[in-house]
Amino acid sequence: QVQLVESGGGVVQPGRSLRLSCAASGFTFSSFAMHWVRQAPGKGLEWVALISYDGSKKYFADSVKGRFAISRDNSKNTLYLQMNSLRVEDTAVYFCGRSASPVDAVDMWGQGTRVTVSS
Amino acid sequence: QTVVTQEPSFSVSPGGTVTLTCGLSSGSVSTRYYPSWYQQTPGQAPRTLISSTNTRSSGVPDRFSGSILGNTAALTITGAQADDESDYYCELYMGSGIWVFGGGTKVTVL
Numbered sequence: 566q567v568q569l570v571e572s573g574g575g576v577v578q579p580g581r582s583l584r585l586s587c588a589a590s591g592f593t594f595s596s597f598a599m600h601w602v603r604q605a606p607g608k609g610l611e612w613v614a615l616i617s618y619d620g621s622k623k624y625f626a627d628s629v630k631g632r633f634a635i636s637r638d639n640s641k642n643t644l645y646l647q648m649n650s651l652r653v654e655d656t657a658v659y660f661c662g663r664s665a666s667p668v669d670a671v672d673m674w675g676q677g678t679r680v681t682v683s684s
Numbered sequence: 685q686t687v688v689t690q691e692p693s694f695s696v697s698p699g700g701t702v703t704l705t706c707g708l709s710s711g712s713v714s715t716r717y718y719p720s721w722y723q724q725t726p727g728q729a730p731r732t733l734i735s736s737t738n739t740r741s742s743g744v745p746d747r748f749s750g751s752i753l754g755n756t757a758a759l760t761i762t763g764a765q766a767d768d769e770s771d772y773y774c775e776l777y778m779g780s781g782i783w784v785f786g787g788g789t790k791v792t793v794l
Binding site: 602623 | 685730735775777781783785786787
């Protein structure tokens, strides 16, 4: 079955770290670029980060640059988002998605994992 | 910083046609922005409707179409149905690996 499954969300205090994972199955993970997109409660979608198929290129939204890192392990068919120095405004549902290339739209989405940053 | 603009809301009658637009706070949207459109209902993951201006995703009904209209990207729903009631987001490629979403349009079918 072709799917993406996020995990790793939870409640964390401001300033702490959290790592999200996105497990891919049913397709050739190593052939696709991968994105993280988030949605704060009651708000719209916000693109967060993008990694190329081989992990050599990484791109970030200004709102997370320098705090978040994106990586992938193609041997494990898994995408990661390392979130450091978390802020209250990082509270959101985080979705992973795949795209054929960095200039292609996301064509498949995971169901999301919720991150709450609160003291 | 360039902002991607969308109408906050739209209402359409069942069977009617509605065109949502996606613009830039500065400049015009063209195909080089690879505009894409997503549909989302509350509590669900987004669903990809349109990529690269006008390429319909697999399984998307042909009542959804994408285009460039003037200086904006556009999503047209022709023959709206009740289950088209959703939030619709456009996304533009800004270059250098950066994508930006619009604020979304809430479509009501009534």
